[in-house]
Amino acid sequence: MSTTRLLLNEFEYIAPASLHDALDLLSTGNDVKILAGGTDLLVKLKSGVDIPLEILLDTKNIAQELDFVARNGYELEIGSLTKLSTLEKHDTIRKYHALSDALPLMASVAVRNMGTIGGNIANASPAADTACPLIVYDATVCVSSADGDREVLIHDFFKGPGQCDLLHDEMIVSFRLPEVAPNSGSCFLKKTRVKPDISKISATAYLERDGDVISACKVALGSVAATPLCLCEIALGAVAKKASLELFEELAKKIAAAIRPIDDNRSTAEYRHALAEMLVKEALETAWERAGGIL
Ligand SMILES: Cc1cc2nc3c(=O)[nH]c(=O)nc-3n(C[C@H](O)[C@H](O)[C@H](O)COP(=O)(O)OP(=O)(O)OC[C@H]3O[C@@H](n4cnc5c(N)ncnc54)[C@H](O)[C@@H]3O)c2cc1C
Known part of the structure; x- marks a missing residue:
């Protein structure tokens, strides 16, 4: 769908001079939509997505x-x-x-x-x-x-x-x-069709280290559920254990087994499952190294 299309909806355009004025405008009860960079909203409006819109609230004057x-x-x-x-x-x-x-x-x-x-x-x-x-x-x-x-x-x-x-x-x-905790490290990895694209799947890992033992572990995945997905309860299972490649592999397998991704125009559920295991393992390893740990 071309984004050079005109905006078809009729609406009023207002650029409030302050945050206070913007919040007042939002409180009027009209269908007000906030415009920040417009890289999601304008694409949707031009593609004909049905968005109730009476007033477009441009934030350009409240950016400061x-x-x-x-x-x-x-x-x-x-x-x-x-x-x-x-x-x-x-x-x-x-x-x-x-x-x-x-x-x-x-x-x-x-x-x-x-x-x-x-x-x-x-x-x-x-x-x-x-x-x-x-x-x-x-x-x-x-x-x-x-x-x-x-x-x-x-x-x-x-x-x-x-x-x-x-x-x-x-x-x-x-x-x-x-604040970033001492001896902590994190890593985000994503797979896309071409580089500047929305992810087929993304994996984020966060680890804290007490010597060679994991003292905090969190994992979240993008594009595998209806919302960005926190798998922190499963990741908790790694806490108080000595970090190793085998432990990260086991955790990545458990996380991949727990997700229920869907087939859509960017990927298949099967491919997302396979990638989840690979990306989580790699993200955990990198996060551990960034926390100063050695595997
Ligand atoms: C070609 C292209 C590639 C992209 N690739 C990626 C990608 O790789 N990864 C990715 O995550 N995204 C990607 N995006 C999506 C988009 O660029 C991002 O989500 C971007 O951060 C949206 O910010 P924006 O300021 O442009 O939001 P807008 O389009 O201005 O707003 C988006 C939505 O948020 C609401 N909103 C905006 N600011 C506020 C606020 N302060 N309070 C409440 N509501 C608000 C708006 O009303 C609207 O509903 C891509 C978009 C395009 C066009």
């Missing part, structure tokens, strides 16, 4: 309020309107290995210059590449409306394809990530 990466006590806070390309080049983000792996693998430079982290998460695709890294870091989604602010753990945020824990009058303002 929500485009930031800041240290906040022991946490890292990322503004929702921060561009993917800004994060990709940010020194602090490099310490969050899995997020840092994921960013340059997303789309093309042109799309990353427009697309935002808030748009990637609010779009709630099972294939959203920043989602699984945020899951293994136990990130918090900070949401605001004219009525106040609330926080949601990213694990509880995704509800289904295109559906998330956001009311019609709410907006994501930022994400909070705990």
